[in-house]
Amino acid sequence: MLSRSDGKTLWRQIALQIEADIRAQVLRPGDKLPTEWELTARFGVNRHTVRRALAALADSGAVRAEQGRGTFVQQGLLEYPITRKTRFSETIRKRAQEPLGEVLRVAEERANGRFAAPLEIEVGTVVCQMEVLRRADGFPIAMASHVFERARFPCIVEDYRASGSLTEALKAAGVRDYSRLQTKVTARLPSPEETRLLKLAKTRPVLVTESVDVDAAGVPLAISISRFPADRVQLVFEP
Amino acid sequence: MLSRSDGKTLWRQIALQIEADIRAQVLRPGDKLPTEWELTARFGVNRHTVRRALAALADSGAVRAEQGRGTFVQQGLLEYPITRKTRFSETIRKRAQEPLGEVLRVAEERANGRFAAPLEIEVGTVVCQMEVLRRADGFPIAMASHVFERARFPCIVEDYRASGSLTEALKAAGVRDYSRLQTKVTARLPSPEETRLLKLAKTRPVLVTESVDVDAAGVPLAISISRFPADRVQLVFEP
């Protein structure tokens, strides 16, 4: 398998071989690589040599080592562009994947200051909070909460359930166009529900974005709070 | 302290009192509140009643409860705006704080594809990687790695050490103006060094931004990789 006399170092040959396995989908994103000891046996080299190869792969971003767990093939990062006109469905379709939004639950509550201010409504106005799970080809990409004034969008939940798309649901409510005003980004550890639905280890953070959608006239329509698994998604802002 | 007959519910009175303590700076951002049991003793009510008050405060964002640790007065989030012209020093000065960048270490290495491509240089070109800790009024706000071609900016490290500002150091190298092309955002758990220097619990994630700075003609100058403590900093993108 390895040649000790072709000018290439052993660790480089090992790294190339593992890289080839990844490209050939023998090892798939998220898979655990064999343990360092197993690789040592398989290639007939010292553990240091294996570690040198793994370090090179980790450096190039192909794998990620986690102390005590193992080494894993790095997920191809979904680069999620965020612009004034970000639409989840379009973003996913551009990657030749099939987007789908599933409504997890709907809650009605009275708006506190946190929601009332950006929506420019009175504190105490009844708002509707719709929790959705967004998938691409069935794979969970994000959870999102959409908060809007109930009186203004009474049917949006049914429309969303029917189409699986916020853009479509807003269109049904008469909103021809909307855009994203501002996006705040932070990160935290996932809730138990998020670990379950996003298929995330509980030590892996989620990226949290909070944004306000406004119509063409600048009137606030909805607040969206999205949570992305930070391992698999990279947000890309282009001003 | 509490009145059981003035029309206001007990839990609301408790919440108001704690809120007053926070406003009066008796309890300061980051401080741990008394435990629920201490509060039950102090107010002479059931634990449920205390929890109801704390839940209201947590809902309004005044405090944050952490299972097993306690309940803490929420830090005022530093809203860090990211635009084409983001300058750390200016951002901090606008908040009437004093910015300072401290060079932690400098490494020279040959660029691999990850750096060479965005900098538009050949793989193998010697680049300089400068690691800095950025503070506002002495308090750590971010760690950053700045990567640039050594041959193009041979003196930037000394200039940065002298001024504590990247803008100033670039100006000394003849760059009058520069802007941020694109920003990629992700999150992960902090390295041991990051937990130490950013004064972060090891379970609290860091926000990682990666951006390319270009000069007025669009020529890449440097790559910046910044790490912000996610529970103290919120990135704000306005397109």
Place this chain on the structure above:
DNA sequence: ACGTATTTGTTCGTATGTATC
């Protein structure tokens, strides 16, 4: 690596006052 103590989170059950029909 493991047990213990501390602290918040959750879920039972019970009682009381208030508003509504």
Place this chain on the structure above:
DNA sequence: GGATACATACGAACAAATACG
């Protein structure tokens, strides 16, 4: 007044996360 629903308040126990030796 009586029946009902709802929010408030109290009691007890257990679960889960964390800190610490």
